[in-house]
Amino acid sequence: MNDAPSSDAPVKRRAAGARRALPAAALALAALAALTATGLLGGTGAGAQPTTTGPSMVVAKVTKGAAAPSVDRRLTFLVIGSDSGAPKFGRGGTAAGGRADSIHLVVIDPRARRGVMVGFPRDSYVAIPGHGTGKINSAMVYGGPPLLVRTVEQYSGIRIDYYALTSFDGLTDLVNAVGGVRVNVERAVVDHAAGADIRPGRQKLSGPRALAFSRARKSVPGGDFTRSEHQGQVLVGGLATFQEQLKRDPTTLMRWLAAARREVRLDLPFTEQLRLALVAARIPPSGIRNVVLPGGAGNAGGASIVRLAPGAHRLLADARDGRLGN
């Protein structure tokens, strides 16, 4: 009597243990079967292949590719900054009807991924088609951007594809819209007339500071020539900033395009603008040479002018003949 319970108890325990163990074994077996059925153990059909993502997956091959519209020819732009059409700065009229304070001939070779940016001192004394000889900045007053384009074409012997025109307001708003431009300021620029107080060094300039840096001439060595050089630095800095932002987030392209279309007058259809923006994304800023046509101070009819030096023709000949870049 006494043994019975004691003999039964282990049996019951074994049975209970068996009940617990059997589902576990079945579960393991079923899991094995399920894994085999789904091929996750790599033992199916053609045999296991080397893995990269775990024991259950075959090797994945990653392929990369990129393409953007290509431009096989050299591109030339005239980038114009007007002294008018900027209500925020008390400048009336229209940008296209004002004087061109900033004139840059930009020649880009997309295939070679380099270019040159030639600054024209605004007082450069040149022939203006249909208007004799005068300061180059007055060409726009006589005939708008198209006449300025023709004036530069005639002087340089370079055909200009497109022009881009902006104003004080346009530049400041454009720079603000893209979050500032990064510029390498070589020397301190302090110019009360332009509102500039900028320390040297690589820095991000807001819209108003970028404009002040581009306008300062009275207190900087080289005067108008240095001013034109600074304008080129802002343009190259803008290109660098554009590329940095695009690298971080490709969707910023739309922000730049939207800002440019709002603040800059462009004489080209949108499809071409998009294409050029994509080309600009591939030109390294270091491949763009920023130069200013050399010349000396002069006088014509009581007005101070700049007489361009023979070196100006050499620089333009280089640009015309494709000797670009740094």
Next chain:
Amino acid sequence: MPLPLAPGRLASLQAAIKHPCQTAWTGSKQLRTGSNSSPSGATDAPRSPLDLADSLVDSLRSPRPGGCQATRSGTTHPAATRQEPGLRPRSHPLLALAAALAVAFAAAGCSGDREQPRPPASTTATTAAAAPNRPSVQLTASAKGDRAERALKGASRRASPELEQFLTRYLTTAFDPAAARGGFQGFSQFFQPELRASVNRDLASLSIGRDGARLTEVRTRPAAARAVLLIEHGRPLAASVVLRMQGTARTTGGPGPLGLDSTFQLLRGTRGWKITAYESSAKVPS
């Protein structure tokens, strides 16, 4: 005697055995609401082995909060809590063993039901049984342009469906083994004409590529797209899109990961959207 198991039940059982999280997930009726479900949201189709593989990869990559982690910490499994106590089958050793044997037989391609033989576990059969892959895109769009912020929002909302449709059509073609077998005829229509030579060159980075012809099954998860549209006069002119998609595909060697990571610059012309520039990488089982 093996229990007669319908393919759907077999899949459920496999899923239940495979990973506790999977049971919780499939039980919650949130079965792949994007790519693998029909547009109406019906998800009753039998889950293929590739689905299960996909689910396993999914669960390993991103454990669902409250599911797997709760189970590991000893909390009651969500699947168990959803079932009514009276309906919950009691675990019986014989039942479990029978189920295991049934699964094992099924896995080996055997069945007690000779009238309706299960298709052999060959890749051809898998292809025939597989439901067509239906990629879907979850688009998040914003806009830049010449209007005030609110107007831009409205314009981007109006323009989004068409862009989403374009991206969905793109993915449907790009991840279709049949399209690969057909040489991706018409795929270049998604691009500007001047890019078509590049597209031909970069096909493997934009799609499953020509090698995709040997994929027997493709399953894509809903793609995530982030777009910034350029709006003028209330209409879209262009867009930048960052598109990411993952999935699984089966080759004769087994399943493997599938993926697309692309940046597209698009132009909206008279014939709708066209890709004018791209930077793309695609991952396909080799």
